[in-house]
Amino acid sequence: MSLFLILALMTAAAIFAVLWPLSRRPPDEAVAKDQDLAVYRDQLDEIERDRKSGLIAAAEADAARVEISRRLLAAAEASAKAASEPATGSPLWRRRVAALVALIALPALSAGLYLHWGSPQLPGAPLAGRLNAPLENRSIESMVAQVEAHLEKNPDDGQGWQVVAPVYMRMGRFNDAVRARANTIRLMGSTAEREADLGEAQVAAANGVVTADAKATFQRALKADANNVKAQYFTGLAAEQDGRPDEAARIWRTMLAAAPANAPYRQLIQRSLARVSPDAPAVEPVAPAPGPTQEDIAAAKELTPEQRQQMVRGMVDRLAERLKSDSSDFEGWLRLVRAYVVMGETQKAREAFISARAAIGDDAEKRKRLDELAKGLGIEG
The missing domain is CATH 1.25.40 (Serine Threonine Protein Phosphatase 5, Tetratricopeptide repeat)
Structure with missing residues (x-):
């Protein structure tokens, strides 16, 4: 019933849009001409006042008076002509036909088209049914919605939080990513990788600033694995942001020395090192990363x-x-x-x-x- 109520309201709005201009009387042309005459007379009076006060010269006043007088005469003739002619406009029968079309034909035509082409008896598809569509036919938003619905009912599902966290990061939902990764650690335990991932999300949520909470998270990651690349890099970034470029350079140089020659993160470390160390080596070309640039x-x-x-x-x-x-x-x-x-x-x-x-x-x-x-x-x- 709610659908038909909406359709009825839309039809009523369309009818109103048609009837509204039909209900308005056309403007009286003679009245409009009389208004023009009044304007020109006021302009003549204004010119005379300006001449007497010395704002314009006599010659300019005369020229302006001649031009406005010419327009005044033309307007007076048009006004007399409009007053002598019968009023024009849409005949009454045409207006009534248009009103009948709006009141009867328009709703009937709309209902007929909907009943022929629409599906008024088709029930609405529930969300669960749409979420169960084949994977290739679903958007990333619908899949995330499915995981979120599952987590709402099962908030202690650590696997679910771990799966959705990187998707939140790609979607730019960094605060949600922080919550998801924190829940993953709470439910599945702390590892160097999970702590580093949480710190990365905290930095992203802070617009690239390594906050105190993020520093503590990266320290936990390094305590579990001193060679964790992500935690090492962000620790260096924290030192740079805190005004300790020498410490940042030391961390990043150590990372470069230990990184494999084909490591995809070498260029990032080299660019970062160049910001804090003028004598840093040039950025080495590496094989393209698997992800999009x-x-x-x-x-x-x-x-x-x-x-x-x-x-x-x-x-x-x-x-x-x-x-x-x-x-x-x-x-x-x-x-x-x-x-x-x-x-x-x-x-x-x-x-x-x-x-x-x-x-x-x-x-x-x-x-x-x-x-x-x-x-x-x-x-x-």
Whole structure:
């Protein structure tokens, strides 16, 4: 019933929009001409006052008076002509026909079109049904909504918080990412990676400032793993922001010395080091990162949805090819598994999961993270 009430209100509004101008009388042309005459007379009086007060010269006053007098005569003739002619406008019968069309034909036509082309008996689709649509037909927002609905009913599901946290980061919902990562640690325990991820979200939520809370988080991460790259980098950034460039340079130089030659984060550290150390080495070229660059993001905005999908497919394929030749990139394997799931290619996600397990060998911590990801994405087994 609410739908038909809305349609009735919309129809009434359309009828009102048609009847309103029909109910207004057309302006009286003779009255308008009389108003013009009054204006010209006032202008003549104004010119005379300006001449007497010395604001304009006599010659200018005479010229202006002649021009306004000419317009006054023309307006007077038009006024007399309008008064002698019968009033024009829409005949009464035309106005009545238009009113009848608005009152009867318009609602009847609208109802007929809706009953023919619409589906008045089709029930509304519940949210749960829409969320259960095939993965490839769903947007990232709908999938996040599904996870949020699940977490609202199951707030102690650590896996759910861990899965949604990186999605919040990509969507720019940094405060939600902080909450999700804090809940992950609370429910699943503290690890160096989880603490570093939480600190990263805290920095993002503070617009790039390493706050006191973020510093404490990174310190916990370094206490668990002194070689955690993310925690090391942000600790250096904190030193730079606190006015201790020498300390920041020391941290980043140590990271560069320990980083593999093909590490994707080398350029970031080198650029950061250049800000605090004039004698820093030049930025070394490295292989392109598997994720999109700023240029990719800018170009993607100009693409059609089909072209954008092809671009994403290309990045995922390049990541898969790179992992075939360098299977030691554990974070790359995690990204590849997530990407395949988001793209709806569950079988490829399982294959990537199996390849990742083979690549990490007997590393218990990495196996645990990989198994948790697979369980959260529903591809375990």
